[in-house]
Amino acid sequence: MSKPALLDYAARWWMRLFLAMFFLLLYAPIVILIIFSFNDSKRNIVWRGATGKYYAKAWANDSLIEAFINSLTIAVANMIVGTLLGVITAILLWRFRFPAKKAVEGVLALPIVIPEICMGVAMLVFFNKWWPNNLVWPLNLVNIIIAHVTFTFPFVAVIVRGQLAGLNREFELAAMDLGASEWRAMIDVLLPQIKPSIIAGALIAFTLSLEDFVITYFTAGPDSITLPVKINSMVRFSVTPEVNAASTILIIITIVAVWLAMRIQKEKTNG
Amino acid sequence: MGKTVLSIENIVKKFGNVAAVNGVSLTIQDGDFFALLGPSGCGKTTLLRMLGGFDSPTSGHIFMDGIDITDVPPNKRQINMLFQSYAVFPHMNVEDNVAYGLRMEKRPTTEINQRVQEALALVRMEEFAKRPPDKLSGGQRQRVALARALIKKPRILLLDEPLSALDAKLRGAMQTELVRLQQTVGITFIIVTHDQDEALSMATRIAVMDEGSFCQVDAPRVLYEAPSSRFVADFIGRMNMHECIVIAEQDNGYCINAGGDMGEISVRHAPLPGVRAGDKIYYGVRPEKVIFSKDKPADNVGNAVVLENYSYHGDETLLYCRSQDGTLWTCTLTNDRRNFTPVNVGELGWLTWAADNMILLAK
Helix, strand or coil: CCCCCCCCHHHCHHHHHHHHHHHHHHHHHHHHHHHHCCECCCCCCCCCCECCHHHHHHHHCHHHHHHHHHHHHHHHHHHHHHHHHHHHHHHHHHHCCCCCHHHHHHHHCHHHHCCHHHHHHHHHHHHHHHCCCCCCCCCCHHHHHHHHHHHHHHHHHHHHHHHHHCCCCHHHHHHHHCCCCHHHHHHHHHHHHCHHHHHHHHHHHHHHHHHCCHHHHHHCCCCCCCHHHHHHHHHCCCCCHHHHHHHHHHHHHHHHHHHHHHHHHHHHHHC | CCCEEEEEEEEEEEECCEEEEEEEEEEEECCCEEEEECCCCCCHHHHHHHHHCCCCCCEEEEEECCEECCCCCHHHCCEEEECCCCCCCCCCCHHHHHHHHHHHCCCCHHHHHHHHHHHHHHCCCHHHCCCCHHHCCHHHHHHHHHHHHHCCCCCEEEEECCCCCCCHHHHHHHHHHHHHHHHHHCCEEEEEECCHHHHHHHCCEEEEEECCEEEEEECHHHHHHCCCCHHHHHHCCCCEEEEEEEEEEECCEEEEECCCCCCEEEEECCCCCCCCCCCEEEEEECHHHCEEECCCCCCCCEEEEEEEEEEECCCEEEEEEEECCCCEEEEEEECCCCCCCCCCCCCEEEEECCHHHCEEECC
16 A cells, blocks of 8 residues: 555544544443433443333423423523624624723633633622612523523624634725615625624524533522423432433434534525 | 816825825816826825725815715715725625615616616626626626626726736736726726836826825826936836936036946936036936947947846846946847847947936936
């Protein structure tokens, strides 16, 4: 066999081994989780044959379904509000000069780097203590959505800002030159061009919210449990295949969301 | 011709403490193909952006047809711009790009369709109407951008370095194309370029700009044959430029002493204000007006030189010569025959020219 060319990475055995290890580490736990969701055993340690009954059981579990619906509601609301806020922030930072712009840009990254546990505690304090005592903040979905928007919109802003940085401002100027107002130019020319990053940002916001445990744990009231929080409380008793089933559903929703977003982007480019 | 369409008065544009444009005034006639020419960073693009309304001047005024438009936003000006990057909207096809300006005017669909067809025909892009921009070449994209701007029927079209992104061959073709277009539509063109060849071949008038000010505003021929300063003489084309001393003012020119092998030379020349006998000034002579010959010129207008180097350009050969006093000279040889082996490095000879081909420069 001839020696592989310099850039012919896939032809080297160690490169293939690396790739195999990479995928194994990344996906083996997930695959095992999915397989064991079909395990016909209460203990979920030894394989006892396939069954779908734990999906049925999960489906029949009202509190699980409620948590699931809560999670989806929060994720969708967070996606809409967070994306809107993130896109506006990114455009502001890209387009305009204003005092303390650098500081704003720095502060924007804080929710991304601050440990989630700190964010969670901060939210807890905000909704319980900082809020005037005589006014009780209802611990319902709204405060979870607010908490989620707080930590997801910077991700959207950073992603959209990244694409804006590479964008030629002449497109917008050209639109205005042809008679568009600033507002029209933004809608007609700017937004369509940053659509890919908006979709990517929205997707990140959706999945971050859907899977978030720590911050939700600190802000959830007794009647507003989300799926990750619910799964956590279930695991505290025992890891049953029902937990696996619920997790599998969560994974499938995420995969479908990613797939959909990729399709939307592909359709756009095939135009 | 003759009617002033645009005039600017004392335009200053400062970025911080730096004046990018430093008090320029100008009038542009209807139907002009006007070029703003200068080295990069001379302020020409800043000036163009102010004409387009994308920047506002620190002080000064811009008038169109006598009306002050200094503070009018770009979407309300009868001026359109061809951007350097062309800025053809990537998410719209050719037709939608061209129609965009009319859609902003809320024209009826039938009118839009008809005018889009006309505009595409004008730039010879009819068969590409449905193409997305990423399936077009650079030259085609430029045509789309042109059609998109011209469909608005502006009084003035601004062109920002329109040919800089094209390859050499296409650039030549687009030069003629732009001139044809301008003559067809009769719109005033103002083009910004750093390429003197572009400016000379296309423009009816050129403003040479340096460090935020105009050095000279004239027709191409005047700029080339009668530059008013050393900067312009050097910036436009090639120039052999050396010091000389004015011996005497004459009826229709000057008598100068150019030193070297040359004696006193009488040059027919337009008057140079403020120049007196005894002043040290400069003279210039273009390389294509210089002849490399074996013999000493009879009228003493010429220098003995040694051929140091030459560069072959296909249609012509540039000779780099050094005279005895150490100054460097260039001379152009037209390669007008195929079996032409004219020069050898190290060859001795004379550079000669007609005295009337000399340009005298006081500053």
